[in-house]
Amino acid sequence: MEEFYVLGIIYLAGILCGGAAIKFITLYNKSDRSNKCINNIEKLTLYNNLTNLPNKISLESMFNAELLAKDNNFNILYIDVDGFKIINETLGYTIGDKVITKIANRIKAVVDKEGKLFHIRGDEFALLITKDESKENLCVLADKILDSMKKSFVIEKQEIRLTSSVGIACYPLDGNNLDLLLKNANIAVQRAKESGKNKIEIYDHSMNEKMNKKLKLINNLHKAIENEEFTLHYQPQVNSLNGEIVGLEALIRWESPELGTVSPGEFIPLAEETGLIIPIGDWVLKAACNQAKIWQESGNINVPISINISTLQFLEDSFVDKVIDALNEADLEPKWIHLEITESVALKNAEFTMRTLDRLQEIGIKVALDDFGTGFSSLEYLNKFNIDILKIDTSFIRVIGQEDTTVTNSIIVLGKSLNMSIIAEGVETDYQLNYLKETGCDVVQGYLFSRPVPSYEIEKMLKVA
Numbered sequence: 001m002e003e004f005y006v007l008g009i010i011y012l013a014g015i016l017c018g019g020a021a022i023k024f025i026t027l028y029n030k031s032d033r034s035n036k037c038i039n040n041i042e043k044l045t046l047y048n049n050l051t052n053l054p055n056k057i058s059l060e061s062m063f064n065a066e067l068l069a070k071d072n073n074f075n076i077l078y079i080d081v082d083g084f085k086i087i088n089e090t091l092g093y094t095i096g097d098k099v100i101t102k103i104a105n106r107i108k109a110v111v112d113k114e115g116k117l118f119h120i121r122g123d124e125f126a127l128l129i130t131k132d133e134s135k136e137n138l139c140v141l142a143d144k145i146l147d148s149m150k151k152s153f154v155i156e157k158q159e160i161r162l163t164s165s166v167g168i169a170c171y172p173l174d175g176n177n178l179d180l181l182l183k184n185a186n187i188a189v190q191r192a193k194e195s196g197k198n199k200i201e202i203y204d205h206s207m208n209e210k211m212n213k214k215l216k217l218i219n220n221l222h223k224a225i226e227n228e229e230f231t232l233h234y235q236p237q238v239n240s241l242n243g244e245i246v247g248l249e250a251l252i253r254w255e256s257p258e259l260g261t262v263s264p265g266e267f268i269p270l271a272e273e274t275g276l277i278i279p280i281g282d283w284v285l286k287a288a289c290n291q292a293k294i295w296q297e298s299g300n301i302n303v304p305i306s307i308n309i310s311t312l313q314f315l316e317d318s319f320v321d322k323v324i325d326a327l328n329e330a331d332l333e334p335k336w337i338h339l340e341i342t343e344s345v346a347l348k349n350a351e352f353t354m355r356t357l358d359r360l361q362e363i364g365i366k367v368a369l370d371d372f373g374t375g376f377s378s379l380e381y382l383n384k385f386n387i388d389i390l391k392i393d394t395s396f397i398r399v400i401g402q403e404d405t406t407v408t409n410s411i412i413v414l415g416k417s418l419n420m421s422i423i424a425e426g427v428e429t430d431y432q433l434n435y436l437k438e439t440g441c442d443v444v445q446g447y448l449f450s451r452p453v454p455s456y457e458i459e460k461m462l463k464v465a
């Protein structure tokens with residue numbers, strides 16, 4: 001009985017102080033009858049119970065016991081699954097755990113001969129390469145890890161597509177202790193995510209500076225709503241045939257007293273990463289509804305406002321209720337707002353997306369699929385979902401007149417055949433406009449007509465028109 005008591009304490013100590021507990025375990029007399037029990041506890045302390053991979057405590061103990069003594073160079077490949085939070089939040093932790101186990105097995109299968117894989121926490125793994133490998137070889141190995149994720153994961157008949165990012169740090173150059181090395185490999189992996197995910201980044205010291213900048217941005221973003229630092233600008237959406245303004249897209253602008261003007265391209269992904277997009281999105285929704293009401297009452301501007309909705313916002317259980325509240329508070333009819341979502345919502349949770357889209361249609365709110373063609377573009381979803389408008393991404397418009405435009409034409413034909421309106425984004429030249437007119441694109445939006453401008457500019461524009 002006493003023995004179990006001691007072992008329990010060792011186990012707790014393992015959780016609390018990691019490496020130190022390993023020494024206890026090794027010192028404890030393994031030859032006595034508690035051998036089996038010690039093995040179990042050792043397993044619990046040193047291995048992740050979900051994936052059975054050695055954990056961070058194992059890595060620490062290996063670092064202290066072997067790696068430091070040999071004084072060799074070695075490398076850490078830090079692997080982080082992209083956007084895994086959403087899998088847990090939308091499909092639940094049971095499915096999330098099953099996905100993690102499958103991911104661990106896939107990675108292990110491709111790296112087993114090359115190094116030792118550790119499960120650090122949640123969706124994060126570290127591959128330890130004790131050989132002094134060249135950066136090129138490490139990148140080849142990291143590429144194999146990214147490749148291993150390409151095939152979709154099927155769990156309880158649900159198909160889940162994931163990517164991961166890898167950050168590489170080398171001992172002792174990038175950190176002379178394990179904590180620093182892991183921290184810097186983690187900074188590299190964050191860089192990989194920021195540059196578009198499914199990427200590999202090798203740590204360099206300038207990344208620390210970038211990370212500090214990012215933290216500064218996040219700190220300022222926290223204060224931005226209550227300090228009223230956001231405004232909305234509006235960009236006209238124009239009938240391609242007669243030039244009439246038929247809609248306005250609301251685009252957020254941030255003027256920070258400390259950082260100056262920060263573009264949405266820079267802060268929206270950070271807001272998504274930190275969850276701040278929820279309060280920011282709520283603010284946008286209310287501000288756009290209030291503006292639409294003001295314009296309705298003025299009698300001059302009778303076009304709907306398109307509001308960008310982030311995936312995290314759309315997948316909130318309370319999303320539709322929030323939309324209804326914003327409309328009620330502004331005393332606005334639903335037809336005066338359109339919502340712009342991206343294909344990623346459907347990928348994250350198709351069932352929920354379908355139900356939410358149906359509810360929005362019942363209320364009388366039109367939905368546009370933004371940046372179409374850049375994501376997964378599943379035709380099956382397009383057919384099933386209640387989508388009213390397809391917005392062709394800028395990248396397809398930019399190439400008109402320069403490259404083959406078969407895809408652009410096909411998107412227009414496809415959208416039309418599904419009874420959708422088509423909006424072309426990023427129209428900058430007359431050539432692009434004429435081409436789109438001829439191909440049957442109803443609405444165009446871009447610098448050729450107007451940049452996004454403050455509300456008073458829109459008022460001037462529409463009074464003159």
Ligand code: C2E
Pocket residue numbers: 235250251252263264265268281284308309310340370371394425426427428445446447448452
């Ligand atoms: P988006 O929704 O696809 O918006 C179109 C972007 O293209 C806007 O960039 C707009 O200023 C820009 N644009 C418009 N016409 C042209 C053109 O002719 N040429 C070029 N090169 N660009 C053009 P912006 O305002 O920087 O916004 C970037 C992205 O940030 C938006 O892409 C949207 O995804 C996101 N965003 C902006 N406002 C909000 C918001 O209120 N909520 C959420 N969740 N996301 C927002």
Ligand code: MG
Pocket residue numbers: 249308340370
């Ligand atoms: Mg948009």
Ligand code: MG
Pocket residue numbers: 370371391393394425
């Ligand atoms: Mg877009």
